[in-house]
Amino acid sequence: MNLFNWFSRSLSRQVSSVLVFIIFLILIGCALYFYNLQSNLLQQSTKQMAKQLISSLNSNNGKHLHFNDQYAAWMTITSQIENYQQQIGDEGLFNIDEIALLDTNGFTFAHSTPAENPLQKKYHGILPDEKALATAPGGLLFTSLQTDDHKALRIYSKVEFQGHPVGILILQLDLSPSVAQQHALIIDFSQYIFFILLMAIAIGTIFGRWVSKPVSIIEASLAQIGSGKLRLPELQQRHDEYNKLARALEQADKNLNQSQTQVHLLLDSTAEAIYGLDIEGNCTFVNQACLDMLGYIDDSSLLGQNMHELIHHSHSDGSPYPVEECHIYRAFKKQLGTHIDNEVLWREDGSCFSAEYWSHPIFDEHKCVGAVVTFLDITERLEAQQKLQERERGLAMTLDSIGDAVIVTDVEGNITRMNPIAVGLTGWTVDEARGRPLPMVFQIINEQTRKSVADPVEKVLRTGKVVDLVSHTVLISKDGTEYLISDSAAPIIDENEKILGAILVFRDVTQQYQTEDALRRSQKMDAIGQLSGGIAHDFNNQLGIIVGYLDFLSKYLANDARPKKWVEISTNATLRCMDLTRQLLSFSRTKSNKKVVVDVNAKLRELETMFTRSVTPAVDVEYSLADDIWLTEIDPGEFQDAILNLVINSRDAMPNGGKLLIETSNIYLDEDYVALNPDAQAGDYVQLLLSDNGSGMDKKTQEHVFEPFYTTKPKDKGTGLGMSMVYGFIKRFDGFIKIYSEVNVGTTLRLYLPRATTEANSIAQQIKNEKLPVGNETVLIVDDEVDLLYLADKYLTELGYQTYQAENASQALEILAQHKEIDCLFTDVVMPGGINGYELAQRAIENKPALKVLITSGFTSKTISQNGRPLFSTRLLSKPYRKADLAQHIRLTLDQEDE
Amino acid sequence: MTNKHFFYYLLTISLLISGSSGLAHATETVPQPFVVTGVIINSHSGNLIERFTNYLSTKSGYPLQVAYVNKYSELSRVLRENPKAVGWTCGAPYVQDNEADGQQLVAVPLFRNKPVYHSLILTRSDRSEKTLADFKDGVLAYSDPHSNSGFLSPQYALLKQGIDIKKHFRLLLHTGSHEGSITALLNNLADVAAVDEYIWTAYLKTHPEAGKRLHEIKRMGPYPFTPIVAGNEVNEKDINKISSILLKMNEDSEGKKLLAEFHLDGFVKKQPAFYQPVKDMLREVNSNKGN
Missing domain, CATH: 3.30.450.20 (PAS domain)
Structure with a gap:
């Protein structure tokens, strides 16, 4: 407890303290007054005695100065000092420090300590101010000073003889005795004050207690306030204000008690x-x-x-x-x-x-x-909360486990929940999306018109009914990626049929649509095949009848040249129709009658002469046949027809000459490839590639190229059945065909024929066991085919690489400028936007010479080299590529030393 | 005025005239001053001079009464103005007064059984000066400007070195007595002092510590001792009476006691020519004053 608290807690102490303080102040005042008085008296006595001493000294020294009697002056000084010492003994107010008698020139005439102040030499002590001395009252100039060890009083006096100044007398007094007396005075006073203070404390304490006793009684009683039992008889006996105070306190106690009782009742209720x-x-x-x-x-x-x-x-x-x-x-x-x-x-x-x-x-x-x-x-409340939380957790887990994207909104249409699938498709995190209006996160447009589609949740909340999106709806994610989606939205309704919000469920159907497209194309081709086959079959039968009867007629008209000629022409035309229907039948035929194990390399070599004769001299046919080509089970005759048809098509695409590459290789197509190519099946294939640098085909042509009677050649140059016949051949032997063509660049056809099952050691298992090279470098993937872009990204990410993506060369250049850490550029050749893959690579290397480049294309490396782009011809990964192919090519490219 | 009053007036006048005659006649029984200066006495003399004076007075029948003056010039004046007075002067003032006033030589004290003494040049023991001349610009304490040992002697000694005593020191401190000069030395008032050997010897007996604090750097003399002299109207008979008493002082107990207190061995009769050396010094010093 600090002093203030101690003081403030007791009235007795306060009164006592105040009283003591007042008395103390009075004492201090008196002490100071008397001390001051005594000090003044001492000072005055000192001065008086000093004056007397001066007077005594001056009474003789004037004469001595006048008569130049220094010895007598000194005797006077010393005798005065002796007289003073004898007179005052130890009771004096001062000691004499110095008596100096100076002549009018300031030389020492006589001095109390001649050893320090030699006679007849310039006095080196403190001289008085002449004006001050001249005007000093009584001719005495008093100055106080502090020597090294004591306080001193220095008195200057003019010395005159018969009214004429003859010198100056200097008397310096050591006031130590006076100061000591003052100190003794202080001590004495302090003792008196201490004694009186003790008395004051005693008086103050007694008085304080006398004053504060009634208050103490009240203070002690206050603890009973509120009890209803407070009684103060000691105060009620008094006749002063304490009596009234006691009565008031008793009444207050009673009232307080009643009030407390009411409060307690209230609190307890x-x-x-x-x-x-x-x-x-x-x-x-x-x-x-x-x-x-x-x-x-x-x-x-x-x-x-x-x-x-x-x-x-x-x-x-x-x-x-x-x-x-x-x-x-x-x-x-x-x-x-x-x-x-x-x-x-x-x-x-x-x-x-x-x-x-x-x-x-x-x-x-x-x-x-x-x-x-x-x-x-709140125990019960917490339990209920916990149950609710568990239920919510279960619900969240359920939602998160759903394979489709789920977004839940409140009744205002603001997002409250999203599952991971929704996060992945929209590109918004849960925290980013929560609280936002649905359209901000779920941006949908029509695939064909590219116009915004109405917010389905808004309709759900408005109508309270389930809503499905129209088909061909595209979701644009936060990063601009587009997904074909199908979805539905439904209201969340409580037991009172009040709409609490809405739930939106959607899925990415891009791949599904692609698969359906491929299936539709395949089904269309099958239907066309069936239809044309049916027609061709019936038509062929009728033609057979016509040819037969024309043959009969020819025999009858053997001697009539002109009718025989007509019959011959008709027979040729009919045979030609039968040939066409045969091709049509070939397209429509689903099964092969003749299937043998064939070495396609050997077959190609056999046909080499035929191929050479089939093309113009301006077309250079080149072969690149794999040494270890697998065997395949096909009809050699149909194979020959198909290849010959393709060679002729290439020739027709190069009217001014060009190069035709025929290449064979073994290839394994994995599940990922099949996912993008629904008409393919995973497994080992013999890949036969025909690549030319002819006029190429646009996208539209590519989509219809295998349809019967579809042709881009002039009417008399083609029937439009060649490619359909090739398609039928491939399908009959469980293969498939891929076209990669660019207008004015060329066309590459890849025919995939299943590996003969009699051949042992499928490389599928080898590939599965093969350890792929990995890396952690950064690769920029550029391809305008988004599916291939994401597939490559998926492959490289799984292999440990860091990736960036671009859909065209302009995007790629921007990304390269922003991200200097990119180690490798992996780009397609042909892309929209005016800059192809070669130009992109060239610009990229100019900005960063150390950048590695890997090109991918549907064309073969030989084709690219033939097209005059040898720089990147050795860094080419042909499409389609497996994950292993990409892993090896990327690693080789990154490990390649700078050229 | 009535006749009665005139008679009484004449009677009064007659009585006054006869009283004056009687008074004049009674003058010869009035004590004459025995003049002494502080030069010759010291603080411990006490009433020695009074007793000595009474002794002389009683013994010689020539009434004497001590008269103290503070300088020789005053002594000379008293004897001049009181030609029947007797005094104890110094050699140099006697020589001058003898010439000027006919002062008479009564007797010469014996100090160490000789009527001579020396003038001592004293300084403090911590001083390194060796001669009086070394104290240039210092303070010389002297008893009396007419004192032989106190002033004349050092003056003469410096004069011999071509030094004017009044210019050589920054202060010639007149102390009024040899003891005063000693005191001045001891209290650092003076740097050097010329002191009577007789006084110094007597001083040392009562202040032996002074012998450690002061030391003698020069002894000049011997000079004729300070004489007892009489004014020019003291008749020969009285002079002889006084002189005889002085000469025979050691023949009675009181005289011996007095001599012992004076630290003297007696008195001797000398002729004025005894003070010729002092006279010579004076002449030489005075002749140099005009230069």
Whole structure:
């Protein structure tokens, strides 16, 4: 307790202290006055004695100075000093420091210490100010000074003889005795003051107690205030104001007691537990609910106790809960309220329960005097919350496990939940999307018109009915990726049929559509094949009849040249129709009659002469046949027809000459390839490639090239059945064909013929066991075919590479400029936007010579080399490529030393 | 005025005239001053001079009474103005007064059984000067400007070195007595002092510590001792009476006691020519004053 508190807590002390203080002040004043008086007296006595001394000295020294009797002057000085010492003994007010008698020239005439101040030499002590001395009252100039060890008084006096100045007398007095007397005076006064102060304290204490006794009685009685039993007989016997005060206090006690009773009733009627704290954290009141929740019988166990130590001492796990960390305590110290719902309170029996509590400080005239704490047992509520949370968790897990994308909105159409599939398709994280309107996250347009599609959730919330999106809806993700989606939206309705929100379910059907497209194309081709086959079959039969009867007729007209000629022409035309129908039948035939194991390389070699004769001399036919080509089971005759047809098509595409490459290789097509090429099946294939640098085909032509009768050649140059015949051949032998063509660049046809099953050691298993080269470099993938772009990204990411993607050369250049860490450029050749893959690579290397480049194309490396682009011809990965092909080519490219 | 009153007036006048005559006649029984200066006495003399004077007076029948003056010039004046007075002067003033006023030589004290003494040049023991001349610009303490040992002697000694005593020192401190000169030395008033050997010897007996603090750097003399003299109207008979008493002082106990207190061995009769050396010094010093 500090001094102020000690003082302020007792009226007796205050009165005593004030009284003592007043007396002390008076004493101090008196002491100072008398001290001052005594000091003045001392000073005056000192001066008086000094004056007498001066006067004595001056009475003779004038004569001595006049008559130049220095010895006599010195005798006078020394005798004066001796007389003074004899006169005052140890009782003097001063000692004589120095007596100097100077002549008018300032030379020492006589001195009390001639050893230090030789006679007839310039005096080196402090001389007086001449004007001050001249005007000094009584001709005496007094100056005070402080020597090294004492206070001194220096007196200057003119010395005259018969009215004429003859010199100056200097008397310096050591005031140490005077100062010592003053100090002694102070000590004496201090002793008197101390004694009197003790007396004052005693008087003040007695008086203070006499004054404060009635107040003490009242103070002691105040503890009973509110009890209704306060009585103050000692004060009521008095006849002064204390009597009235006593009566007023008794009435106040009675009123307070009644008021407290009402408050207690009110507090006990509430369901919430309430208790009060004083400034020390001790309990001042509790209500019944508090007692019940804490398990106490009555308030006696709580009142006056420190509530933190009693009910809030530990955390739920039993670890100590220091009061300094208690929220109630902290808030209390800052005179703030607090609200906590995640702590426990402890009952009387040692058990605890979860509580939600509020603490409010109590102020009395802006000073915090305590706090009121209200709390509830929230055990049941927490259990209910936990169940609800578990249910929500289950729901969330269910939603997250759904294979389709799910977005849930509130009744305003703002997103409240998204599952991971939705996050992946929209490109928005849950945190980013939560609270946003659905259209901001779920941006959909019509695939064909590219116009925005109406928000399905808005319709759901408005109508309360399930809504399906129209087909050909494209979702544009946050990064601009487009997904073909199908979806539906439904309202979330509670048991009261109130709409709480909406749920949107959608899926990426891009691949599905592609597969369906391929299937439709295949089915279309099958239908066309069936239709044309059916027609051709019937037509062929009729032609056979016509040819037969024409043959008969020819025999009858053997001697008639002109009719025989007509019959011959008709027969030739009919045979030609039969040839056409045969080709048509060939297209429509699904099964082969003749199937043998063939070495396609050997077959090609056999046909080499035929191929050479089939093309113009300007067409250069080149062969690149794999040494270890697998065998395949096909009809050699049909194979020959098909290849010859393709060679002739290439010739026709190069009217001015060119190059035709025939290449064979073994290839394994994996599941990923099949996913993008629904008409293919995974497995080992013999790949036969025919690549020319002819006029090429546009996309539209490529889509119809295998349809019967579709041709781009002039009417008389083609029937439009050649490619359909090749298609039929391939299909009959469970193969498939891929076209890669660019207008004015060329065409590459890849025919995939299944590997003969009689051949052992499928490389599929080898490939599965093969350890792919990996890396962690950064690769920029550029391809305008988005599916291939993502496939390459997927392959490279799985192999450990960091990737960036671009759909055209301009995007790629921007990305290269922004990301200097890119190590390799993996780009398609032909892309829209005016810059092809070669030009892109050239520009990229100019900006970063160390950049590695890998080209991918449907054309073969030989074709590209023939097209005059040898720089990148050795870094070519032909499409389609497997993951292993990409892994090996990327690794080789990155490991290749700079050229 | 009535006749009665005139008679009484004449009677009064007659009585006054006869009283004056009687008074004049009674003058010869009035004590004459025995003049002494502070030069010759010291602080421990006490009433020695009074007792000595009474002794002389009683023994010689020539009534004497001590008269103290503070300088020889005053002594000379008293004897001049009181020609029947007796005094104890110094050699140099006697020589001058003998010439000027007919001062008479009565007797000469014996100091160490000789009627002579020296003039001592004293300084403090911590001083390094060796001669009087070394104290240039210092302070010379002297007893009396007419003192032989106190002033004339050092003056003469410096004159012999071509030094004017009045210019050589920054201050000639007149102390009024040899003891004063000693005191001045001891209290650093003076740097050097010329002191009567007789006084110095007597001083040392009562102030032996002074012998450690002061030391003698020069001894000048011997000079004729300070004489007992009489004014020019003291008749020969009285002079002889006084002189006889002085000469026979050691023949009676009181005289011996007095001599012992004076630290003297007696007195001797000398002729004025005994003081010729002093006269010579004076002449030489005075003749140099005009230069």
